[in-house]
Amino acid sequence: MSTAAVGGPARQESLRHRNLGLVLRHVVDAPRPVSRADVAAATGLTRATVSALVDRLVEARLLAELAPVAAQRAGRPAVPLVPSGGVVGVGLEVNVDYLGVRVLDLAGTVLAEEVRHGDFRRSDPADVLRALAALERDVVGPVRAGGVTVAGSALALPGLVDRITGPLRVAPNLGWRDVDVLALLAGHEASDGVLAPWLGNEANLAARAEARARRETGPSSFVYVSGEVGIGAAIVLDGAIFPGRHGWSGEIGHTVVDLAGGVTLESLAGQDAILARAGLPRESPVRALCDAADAGDAQVLEALAVAGRALGVALANVVNIVDVEEVVLGGTHAVLAEHLRAPLEDALARHVIAAPWAPVEVVVAQAGAFPALTGAALAVLQAVVDDPVASGVAVG
Amino acid sequence: MSTAAVGGPARQESLRHRNLGLVLRHVVDAPRPVSRADVAAATGLTRATVSALVDRLVEARLLAELAPVAAQRAGRPAVPLVPSGGVVGVGLEVNVDYLGVRVLDLAGTVLAEEVRHGDFRRSDPADVLRALAALERDVVGPVRAGGVTVAGSALALPGLVDRITGPLRVAPNLGWRDVDVLALLAGHEASDGVLAPWLGNEANLAARAEARARRETGPSSFVYVSGEVGIGAAIVLDGAIFPGRHGWSGEIGHTVVDLAGGVTLESLAGQDAILARAGLPRESPVRALCDAADAGDAQVLEALAVAGRALGVALANVVNIVDVEEVVLGGTHAVLAEHLRAPLEDALARHVIAAPWAPVEVVVAQAGAFPALTGAALAVLQAVVDDPVASGVAVG
């Protein structure tokens, strides 16, 4: 989902493109405003070069200068640079029980958002996508009227999406199969003049938001578990999403954890499965499981133990295969985290072959509500940061 | 294991480094000699630039010019360029029942090799590495005396090696644990003036050889299964090895395929396990299994069916997690391929969620004998190709 050109010949332009991205990334990733001199010191470029690059980025409205504020030391005061609000990315999502739109600027600030709840199991793709297109118009319209540039949009879907622009192959919990999402969307918003959105898997995009949220706090190679109605996962390595060949990585829901019975992970650790085994009605909120477990309900505790062990074995397989350092629990599994932790950590310690030298940490997601919406918007913004020129925002 | 610098600022030099690599890669990867003009057309660089770059590569003895041969058309005849034999990589391997050294030049030609058989289960690391160092001296010495430049060496080990230079954590089938391989090797060959070898996992390096062997024939994203005494695997994406965070990816041998019993893949599909279940003595060659299966021995067929099904389920998990297109069977599993194929393909078709749109092919490895030796040498050579300057072979 990244646009960094790696194949072709390197021309003079390439230098500039790369260094524009380098400088922009530095300012965007910094926790506080930085000066041109700071960027120069951190990147290894000279102040002169950084100045020239920053000037272009400011002109492209990707960066903005704040008023110089006198530091507490000698020397000319620095001009603080911040990501400008002039360029935004739009995140879209269709999921089983809601659809939403979220607009983020380069600083990661939410400029506008709207989430509409509903039940989209066995829904008609055309209807749902029409509603999404309308919602996007409502949310993005006012932002655009404010004069900002929309760099693009990305749509998160709970299923197999063929890399970036291809069709949606299957979304089991929506009941969708072989849907040409882009064609349906284009029919409804062609007049808008907006670029077609990129398409991505919900877990992959949510993991992107999580990677950003965890940027400061620790190692950024982890498996992100997205427990919604199904169980998805995504692999993050050094802060970058690992998409796989077609963009279909991380499909752990159908992992077989019991050879004899052909039992899958989802049938032991999926939301519906846990509720059923716990003897609670299918419509119960996940919190009900926690409450019953805290109250000591034996059947519920047993269901959670089974789920935790199954999840642990499946995740141990993942860690053995891709070698990451952490497991991040998101979605419903984040809510249940403290009740799943013991069997999960036990299974990881037992079955991960590298555990004695690199223990696998289990942590709870911290990307906030609807992380896939944030991640989708971030995917667009990351493409801008990676190569501001190729993404069409900055001038050569 | 690649040396392509991606973090820092792009200077003028970076252009040259990158384009040197681009040109060199093109000549090395081409199936037949190519001209400067061919390279220019293929890379998008101008003939002038390619000429300047090629001149440097020839001077560094990475490329060589052949005598111009008149083509069957008008125009000045082209000067054919080929990878020179002037720079070589050395592959080393210690495995359960042999150790070896192989010397490859950039064209992939084996210039020298030696494999010494033995039984290294529960061996003393110091003894074995002393023998390896001696073998390396014997094999590499004459080559070096011929005037070629040794770009470096890499050592394949059947265990967990901490990325590139770290210690060997554990090699179960050698009985080694927390061995500082580099220190032991340095003690025996310091006088040689050779660079310390890179260290790598046997399956990962064998997969590298396989990726090169399959370069022409098809898609180059696959799981490589390395069935020796244990079962290792490696993931290849677009021709590049996927090492994981510490270099420990692909450890599928301990995949749990039966939750209730905690049964691992190795105990169902490992060489020793299949022989035991088939009722054959532990020392039997793998061919004996094929012969017995062809003769219709029911117990042997059953053992192979069990192994194939277990392997299929484990590999389906891998494919679901990392999304690759093919399964390549290497080592002992290559020999057994035709007897494992049916249950394997069945399990893959059943459990890989993306199978309806992208069926997973099962193919047999074609990298030849001792692929890890080849792969280790290729790892060194690939670093040279990726950045001839950084690897110290070409001049600025």
Next chain:
DNA sequence: GGCATAAGTTTAGCCGCACAACAAATGACG
């Protein structure tokens, strides 16, 4: 022997970065 064709080289020009000198804006200090 001219002519078309293609490979490789030479020359001029431009782009982008480093380097160094310089201008600008502040705190420290007598």
Next chain:
DNA sequence: CGTCATTTGTTGTGCGGCTAAACTTATGCC
């Protein structure tokens, strides 16, 4: 209050590396 040290940002100057276009070299064809 003035000078100096200090740091930021800008302005030339030079050089490396690529492109573009003209030129040279070497062949086949008529």
